[in-house]
């Protein structure tokens with residue numbers, strides 16, 4: 203059995219000092235990231251350049267000694283590999299050519315045909331496997347089907363994911379077929395990451411919180427359960443983290459319903475509530491407010507300690523409730539690491 207701290211937590215072990223990594227730890231708040239992105243040309247070129255993508259993955263590990271490295275890539279590379287045109291508008295974020303009709307869906311590639319486009323990502327994983335410190339766990343990832351589909355339908359991120367909700371009610375068959383295609387392709391993609399050397403995988407469902415009632419079961423729970431079952435059949439013992447962001451009360455029971463080993467918590471749920479209602483079923487990850495990484499100082503330290511304290515009775519991986527933002531101060535990450543590790 204590995205004695206890596208992240209893998210211990212994912213097996214359900216309680217540790218005196220929780221392992222720690224941060225969502226978006228490789229990113230624009232780091233000057234060395236901005237320099238490497240400029241060298242690559244742009245964000246997508248960086249994602250598809252294995253040497254440089256591995257370099258930016260390693261940068262925060264060198265600086266802070268996080269317990270995990272997360273593969274540098276993006277959740278939208280998968281729909282791109284299915285044939286959906288993708289680009290990034292500077293200062294605005296991702297754009298895709300929307301897929302909203304049966305014809306649009308038929309024009310996409312089969313799930314098993316994503317690997318040619320994604321081969322450079324698997325190469326990044328292989329480089330990282332070689333170059334990471336032996337105590338650092340390598341996390342692969344993908345978007346969960348609902349979140350990926352919501353970008354594919356809207357052609358961009360929208361505040362309420364309205365276009366995807368509309369397609370879901372107006373042409374449920376097409377929407378469900380899109381979810382199924384992404385579900386299958388996600389298994390292919392994550393399985394290939396594991397074969398290349400990823401030790402853990404994480405499913406990001408950033409927009410799970412916009413799904414109400416039975417839709418949450420159909421489009422957040424069911425696809426995650428399918429993906430997790432198939433991955434665990436192919437890779438016995440593979441630890442999986444699920445992040446149904448803003449699921450609120452529906453965080454309770456999510457691990458059991460999907461088979462995930464760990465549930466990542468956003469910062470809208472209180473750590474005390476989650477310790478009682480979510481951590482009873484296994485490891486939890488989270489959940490410091492990312493704004494504190496901009497503010498720094500005493501509130502950052504006291505909030506971080508409060509979260510460690512709340513989860514100290516069970517398995518916990520320290521993280522933020524969402525990604526670290528470009529405005530965060532790199533010195534505040536050092537403050538955070540001292541608050542956690544002492």
Ligand SMILES: Cc1c2[nH]c(c1CCC(=O)O)Cc1[nH]c(c(CCC(=O)O)c1C)Cc1[nH]c(c(CCC(=O)O)c1C)Cc1[nH]c(c(C)c1CCC(=O)O)C2
Pocket residue numbers: 224225226227228229230239245272273274275276277278294295296343359406408525
């Ligand atoms: C919804 C989503 C996306 N991508 C991702 C999600 C799910 C998590 C979340 O809710 O934040 C996940 C993601 N995106 C990125 C990673 C790499 C690993 C890491 O966490 O360090 C991961 C795990 C790099 C990235 N993905 C993106 C950047 C910034 C691009 C740049 O350098 O200009 C990075 C480092 C761009 C991106 N990518 C996406 C958006 C909406 C944007 C624009 C918003 C933004 O700029 O933050 C889609």
